[in-house]
Amino acid sequence: MFFLLCRVSHAGTESGLVVGPRRNMAPVKVVILGGQNTGKTALCVRFVTKRFIGEYDRKKEVTYRCSRLVDQEAVELEILDMTHKSSAASLESSIRWADGFLLVYSITQRLSFLEVPQLKKLIDQTKQSLVVPTVLVANKADLEIGREVTTEEGQKLAKDLRCSFRELSVAETSVSVEAAVLQLIRLVLDQQHPLPDRRSYMLTVRHALTRKLIRSKTMQW
Numbered sequence: 709m710f711f712l713l714c715r716v717s718h719a720g721t722e723s724g725l726v727v728g729p730r731r732n733m734a735p736v737k738v739v740i741l742g743g744q745n746t747g748k749t750a751l752c753v754r755f756v757t758k759r760f761i762g763e764y765d766r767k768k769e770v771t772y773r774c775s776r777l778v779d780q781e782a783v784e785l786e787i788l789d790m791t792h793k794s795s796a797a798s799l800e801s802s803i804r805w806a807d808g809f810l811l812v813y814s815i816t817q818r819l820s821f822l823e824v825p826q827l828k829k830l831i832d833q834t835k836q837s838l839v840v841p842t843v844l845v846a847n848k849a850d851l852e853i854g855r856e857v858t859t860e861e862g863q864k865l866a867k868d869l870r871c872s873f874r875e876l877s878v879a880e881t882s883v884s885v886e887a888a889v890l891q892l893i894r895l896v897l898d899q900q901h902p903l904p905d906r907r908s909y910m911l912t913v914r915h916a917l918t919r920k921l922i923r924s925k926t927m928q929w
């Protein structure tokens with residue numbers, strides 16, 4: 709039997725690496741959203757356990773907890789796996805809770821692809837932001853014979869919706885799943901705590917604007 713609530717620890721001084729100071733002590737909160745049977749649970753389980761388990765007896769939302777080393781920082785993760793049956797209220801509160809999103813569709817189900825823009829709109833509206841860390845995941849790439857959505861369509865949609873894009877097969881390998889989730893974590897961390905050079909750029913812009921404002925006020929007086 710598979711345990712729905714897992715804790716897998718990969719943090720610490722794995723491989724003798726020195727873990728640097730954390731940019732973020734709070735867990736990074738991720739929600740997985742998408743249409744029915746797109747492989748959301750399979751993706752969560754693959755990420756947490758590295759295993760692909762074909763069928764799941766799951767009727768409600770499940771939160772997985774684990775940790776990872778991301779760029780030599782230990783990061784705690786909470787991943788909420790939504791079902792396609794989740795109520796609108798629960799969907800909205802989950803979106804409010806999350807820091808980042810994995811939007812999953814299946815390349816063999818065009819309908820799941822067509823549902824993505826609506827979900828992204830709901831995320832943007834609920835978060836009241838157009839820069840919400842999001843990775844669009846095109847799953848089931850192993851089922852080429854049943855493909856209904858091209859890679860180019862996926863890439864274009866991701867660009868239109870301001871998301872990163874990954875086409876992968878949860879069934880085939882855990883490497884691409886790991887890469888997709890880590891990409892999302894980096895997007896979240898970078899948004900929460902911009903890199904020093906980006907921060908100093910922002911400060912330069914702010915100082916320049918302040919100087920301009922002071923000068924224009926001085927001229928008015």
Ligand SMILES: Nc1nc2c(ncn2[C@@H]2O[C@H](COP(=O)(O)OP(=O)(O)OP(=O)(O)O)[C@@H](O)[C@H]2O)c(=O)[nH]1
Pocket residue numbers: 742743744745746747748749750751761762763764766790791792793847848849850851876877878879880
């Ligand atoms: N061939 C293939 N099958 C996959 C892949 N990922 C998931 N599946 C299968 O797709 C089916 C649905 O997977 P789930 O993970 O239960 O999908 P879900 O999105 O969580 O489903 P809901 O409960 O409807 O929300 C299962 O039979 C999985 O084994 C994949 O990459 N390739």
